[in-house]
Amino acid sequence: KTIALLPGDGIGPEITAPTVELLNKLGDFTFEEHLFGGISIDAHGTALTDEVTAACQRADAVLLAAVGGPKWDTTDPTKPRPEQGLLGLRKALGLYANLRPVRPVPALYDASPLKREIIDGTNLLVVRELTGGLYFGDRGRRGDTAWDTMIYSVAEIERIVRTAFEAARSRVTSVDKANVLESSRLWREVVKRVHAEEFPNIELEHVLVDNAAMQLVSNPRHFEIIVTENMFGDILSDEAAMLTGSIGLLPSASLGGDGPGLFEPVHGSAPDIAGKGIANPLAMFLSAALLLRHGFAMETEAAAVESAVDRALADGLRTADLGGAATTAEASQAVLNYL
Amino acid sequence: KTIALLPGDGIGPEITAPTVELLNKLGDFTFEEHLFGGISIDAHGTALTDEVTAACQRADAVLLAAVGGPKWDTTDPTKPRPEQGLLGLRKALGLYANLRPVRPVPALYDASPLKREIIDGTNLLVVRELTGGLYFGDRGRRGDTAWDTMIYSVAEIERIVRTAFEAARSRVTSVDKANVLESSRLWREVVKRVHAEEFPNIELEHVLVDNAAMQLVSNPRHFEIIVTENMFGDILSDEAAMLTGSIGLLPSASLGGDGPGLFEPVHGSAPDIAGKGIANPLAMFLSAALLLRHGFAMETEAAAVESAVDRALADGLRTADLGGAATTAEASQAVLNYL
Ligand SMILES: CC(C)[C@H](C(=O)O)[C@@H](O)C(=O)O
């Protein structure tokens, strides 16, 4: 099985190396490493070359660390930006479903900005639509105005909504802004229909995006599955991630119809600590676990990684982002020891 | 001085009555009450009639309680909805600047979902653009798609950004999604220019909306002024409101160039408790304080209302939403006693 490896920028390479080591312990994988993001801009003038796109399409799964950094920040639309690589890859691989599990680790409740009684028992999954909406709609400038288009088709809504219902045990919360947006009204209609026709036994609720942003803070336990469009999902999933106080622990999976999925940590490239050997590799390990589970149906191995991470944390493992002093190497070893 | 009074739906009328009483203690005002929202739909088939629009335009200030309720919830674009009244009034009065102060009351830290050490000292103002973006851009359906347009002109960005800088003591945080959206790239360019040309002594930072959603939870004290476009402002200001755990206490002001401003609580019409006499009137009182300050330059009276509310809370006043049992009448009396 071939894994396309995209270490990217900043701390990316530092957390990729131990993840390869971890995966090699669990199976027989071929790794193909590629430039992606800022480092690819420096080498090729674009964040994602056609060769890398093709290589990712051929692979059985894609493992990405992080892209971006101040070096490539620009608002000049004619300049290449690292994010274009991410967006291009999502589109090229048809990765319409971004899954972000948020499950605070009891050992780390103290790291959460939320009170223990609020965070305790939270276990939610954000299902974010990833290839539609404002991210890929028509945009441009005319005269002294600039615009972007939030556009959705029925088929785009149907498939992401199915992903959400299929992942649900008992309840799905669909988030929209149907009191203002036409695309949200279509969204709500489609969600209702798919629910009635295909998943009548799952409870469905509709929550406005502003209200969801409130409830995520005041009562995160309320949510099991949140399904929403691309931009709302970007905002709400990052808000949800922060509830745990340990964004360095959160993985994500981006899945398409068929073809390889893409697995990456929720955190960014952290340019401020890059090269120091102190980056937290755990979100990357947990992303590898999602790769094993969703990409290769290796549930046993996936669960083994997750439990090794849990045990290392319970033992007191803390990298700098969690208020500790463990290095990347020490954190990696602590997890590998439990495998 | 004439105040157009829009009690609206749900708990609206219950919290409007004591607010009129409060204002009558502080000045000589003429109140003109109008139907608005769901109740106007029932009477006239539209949430905002031309007569009410004209009356609000003629008034010196508009005081609104809340609109909406399950009775008028619909995704049918041909049916009238209460929110259309709100959006119509914002547009008709040119209310482009929505100001939402978020200042947790120490007496209520226990009500916050955030830990005391996170919330302590938070004192921020969200300056939300209110008449542009996705809310008023072109929208529609074609075939099996639906779309909305996020569009901004340079002039629209300039004026809201000036409002933000003028309100700032030392720092403004501009929130956008410039790594994806063209309208955000224009936003960022204009913010930079206005800052350099007119407010070089105020610190300016640019934060991506997903990151802002995180930092609001992890480090709300960081923010002094957040300025952002309409949809992002809707989401972030509600998230920020919830940090205090007492959304029943938060007022807002919507201001235009000249002409009357509109003042309203952040909370909604709470149809579940309407008619029971237990709604918390404090956000409405504090909205009246903003009306006195921004609408009539009556700073002394505005501050008197705010300090009366603070003292009543310090005395232990708690309505149901704050975990207590005080009725609307008791809460109102407690505040009036301090005036
Ligand atoms: C980098 C950016 C384009 C991206 C997004 O907005 O999708 C990121 O925030 C994410 O959530 O993966």
Ligand SMILES: CC(C)[C@H](C(=O)O)[C@@H](O)C(=O)O
């Ligand atoms: C009711 C709705 C249209 C409105 C908005 O989204 O602006 C509300 O959420 C608000 O923030 O005032």
